[in-house]
Amino acid sequence: MAENKRRDFLKKAGAVTAAAAVATTIGAPSVVKAEKTYQWKMVTTWPPHFPVLGEGADKLAEMITRMSGGRLQVQVYGGGELVPALQSFDAVSQGIVEMGHGAAYYWAGKSPAAQFFAAVPFGMNAQGMNAWIYTGGGMQLWEEVYAPFNLKPMPAGNTGVQMGGWFNREIKTIEDFKGLKMRIPGLGGKVLAKAGGTAVLSAGGEIYTNLERGVIDATEWVGPYNDYKMGFYKVAKYYYYPGWHEPGTVLETFVNKKAFEALPKDLQEIVTTAAMASNLWMLCESETKNNFYLDKMVKEEGVQLKMFPPDVIRKLRAYSTEVLDEIAAKDPLSKKVYESFRKFQKQHQAWGEISESAYAGLNKV
Amino acid sequence: MAENKRRDFLKKAGAVTAAAAVATTIGAPSVVKAEKTYQWKMVTTWPPHFPVLGEGADKLAEMITRMSGGRLQVQVYGGGELVPALQSFDAVSQGIVEMGHGAAYYWAGKSPAAQFFAAVPFGMNAQGMNAWIYTGGGMQLWEEVYAPFNLKPMPAGNTGVQMGGWFNREIKTIEDFKGLKMRIPGLGGKVLAKAGGTAVLSAGGEIYTNLERGVIDATEWVGPYNDYKMGFYKVAKYYYYPGWHEPGTVLETFVNKKAFEALPKDLQEIVTTAAMASNLWMLCESETKNNFYLDKMVKEEGVQLKMFPPDVIRKLRAYSTEVLDEIAAKDPLSKKVYESFRKFQKQHQAWGEISESAYAGLNKV
Numbered sequence: 001m002a003e004n005k006r007r008d009f010l011k012k013a014g015a016v017t018a019a020a021a022v023a024t025t026i027g028a029p030s031v032v033k034a035e036k037t038y039q040w041k042m043v044t045t046w047p048p049h050f051p052v053l054g055e056g057a058d059k060l061a062e063m064i065t066r067m068s069g070g071r072l073q074v075q076v077y078g079g080g081e082l083v084p085a086l087q088s089f090d091a092v093s094q095g096i097v098e099m100g101h102g103a104a105y106y107w108a109g110k111s112p113a114a115q116f117f118a119a120v121p122f123g124m125n126a127q128g129m130n131a132w133i134y135t136g137g138g139m140q141l142w143e144e145v146y147a148p149f150n151l152k153p154m155p156a157g158n159t160g161v162q163m164g165g166w167f168n169r170e171i172k173t174i175e176d177f178k179g180l181k182m183r184i185p186g187l188g189g190k191v192l193a194k195a196g197g198t199a200v201l202s203a204g205g206e207i208y209t210n211l212e213r214g215v216i217d218a219t220e221w222v223g224p225y226n227d228y229k230m231g232f233y234k235v236a237k238y239y240y241y242p243g244w245h246e247p248g249t250v251l252e253t254f255v256n257k258k259a260f261e262a263l264p265k266d267l268q269e270i271v272t273t274a275a276m277a278s279n280l281w282m283l284c285e286s287e288t289k290n291n292f293y294l295d296k297m298v299k300e301e302g303v304q305l306k307m308f309p310p311d312v313i314r315k316l317r318a319y320s321t322e323v324l325d326e327i328a329a330k331d332p333l334s335k336k337v338y339e340s341f342r343k344f345q346k347q348h349q350a351w352g353e354i355s356e357s358a359y360a361g362l363n364k365v
Numbered sequence: 366m367a368e369n370k371r372r373d374f375l376k377k378a379g380a381v382t383a384a385a386a387v388a389t390t391i392g393a394p395s396v397v398k399a400e401k402t403y404q405w406k407m408v409t410t411w412p413p414h415f416p417v418l419g420e421g422a423d424k425l426a427e428m429i430t431r432m433s434g435g436r437l438q439v440q441v442y443g444g445g446e447l448v449p450a451l452q453s454f455d456a457v458s459q460g461i462v463e464m465g466h467g468a469a470y471y472w473a474g475k476s477p478a479a480q481f482f483a484a485v486p487f488g489m490n491a492q493g494m495n496a497w498i499y500t501g502g503g504m505q506l507w508e509e510v511y512a513p514f515n516l517k518p519m520p521a522g523n524t525g526v527q528m529g530g531w532f533n534r535e536i537k538t539i540e541d542f543k544g545l546k547m548r549i550p551g552l553g554g555k556v557l558a559k560a561g562g563t564a565v566l567s568a569g570g571e572i573y574t575n576l577e578r579g580v581i582d583a584t585e586w587v588g589p590y591n592d593y594k595m596g597f598y599k600v601a602k603y604y605y606y607p608g609w610h611e612p613g614t615v616l617e618t619f620v621n622k623k624a625f626e627a628l629p630k631d632l633q634e635i636v637t638t639a640a641m642a643s644n645l646w647m648l649c650e651s652e653t654k655n656n657f658y659l660d661k662m663v664k665e666e667g668v669q670l671k672m673f674p675p676d677v678i679r680k681l682r683a684y685s686t687e688v689l690d691e692i693a694a695k696d697p698l699s700k701k702v703y704e705s706f707r708k709f710q711k712q713h714q715a716w717g718e719i720s721e722s723a724y725a726g727l728n729k730v
Contacts, residue, residue, distance in 0.1 A: 063638050067432060069631030125721060127492065130645060131652035161720035223720070242723040266434030273428050276642035280495060287496035290720070291712035307723060310730045347656035349728060355526035355588070355655070356490060358607040358672060360722045363714060365675045
């Protein structure tokens, strides 16, 4: 399959050009323009058609292709089909392909500031992230972070509040993280390390077996739907919430800047609008499916839901602040982004307390 | 200005047709198609360019026009510019214009089931409404409700959790609603009536004066940003939260079905995707602006924020259930929609408690 796709890739290389001579009827404005069709490849960090995340990438490509009436055709490649998952950023940056789909925290090694555009421990939820990025100044900062890599970023999905992870021992105090080997990437992993645990990196396909064999003691993944598909409920006893480390993870698409700028304005608008619509679709899909699978795991599979105790949360939050402050202290761009993020979060939280939280609280009245 | 627009409207009437003969280069697929450009009018229930809501309609029209490269040009008309605000539904239904922008509860008189697609007292927030509509079966039901009117509905905005309203006396018990004359439309108004109050309808431009002169005792509107612009803080003392009656109001666009079906597939896709993107944009804009204006009113204008007391909430909720049950009992389509809504809400609430609410609650830990 990967081989077939590579052949396909060679066959389709280069944009197909069609010159359009538009004849006009009487009274209509005279339009004569050269039309060109574009064949783009989108590499992703997800396995092909991976539930929600990979499906979001498929959806985005489909929207672009359909809205452009086939003038911009986007073909999606799962991680490893064309380039390895975590080389997606480089492949688009170098112009090997035009477009990518992933999550910005994968590129912390390129620019530490990237992480703020994916998930920040004790940061904002989906609604806050979207407001900050689209209308609160976040987008301009994100563009600044990706500009040196010749990339144009756009939000293209959100998982909503994730779960805290699967554990085989109860977390009663912060001491219970000492010596704990947990699969947890990004900033969350750094926080775990401060608590005395070991953040283990393992590819999606290996987590289940590692957890079963005791190579790792715990893992986080996404939310009930994705976690159910991975089968973790069969090998771990406790399912903790909430996902303090990923409260509203933003998925992204990134486009090679030259490829983007080479598009006519209408196709540019199609790409950015499709990304925005696919962003909303993904959150809806997660929210809808999570309802169902959480229920299923609790009722049919006997999963034990546990909330992290308050004192554990307080400690994790203090460590998170340390981690974020350290990143900001080392990198001026991270500092700039963090300050914007923090300021927006503070305001959003104040408003959230009398809107979303107050409203949700009525359930308990 | 309304006159100018009417002349403009006559001038632009009828679709401009351009036949495009597309010459192909060697190797490119042969594409020969007739191209047509479309001039659409969008009538809205909002004053022209009204903050957030009207701006959302402008944004939607702009996205469609830009993505289509001008092949589908949408011109927006504020309420009263082409047809009176609340005749938008009829105008699009009858094919006088192609497209409208409003909120589904305005059309309760056409079909009571419409209200479930705008705001339900003690119903779902923005995230829940979007999930239900896009991926939880709501969309199909909404299409069923609007089908007899030759309309295709789509979500095209959300206000987020609204505020509970402006009052000149404190609400300490449910008795305080007795004899209260409040501007509150839709289902919320019916709930108020059950509590012994009088729901007064008044056009946006009259509310301030009515409140100042004591013609009404209270009013709800939207959220801090829109409410600030209306100046209510100058004539009312108490600003109550949360907006139990409109916890995540969906704004809509509705398209004349025949006009929609006459579009080529790519333009159809452009309309639906633009609506989805504009939906997200509006919520972001509200969330971002509400932060700022709430702060401003509390700190600079001395607004007194008050939360409805628990016992008042319990009574309002009981009345809301009565109102909804009565609607469902009288109209089979409302019953069908309400059942879908209620089922989804129950699941979304269960998931929300361990995701959004649990996460928001960490702030208090």
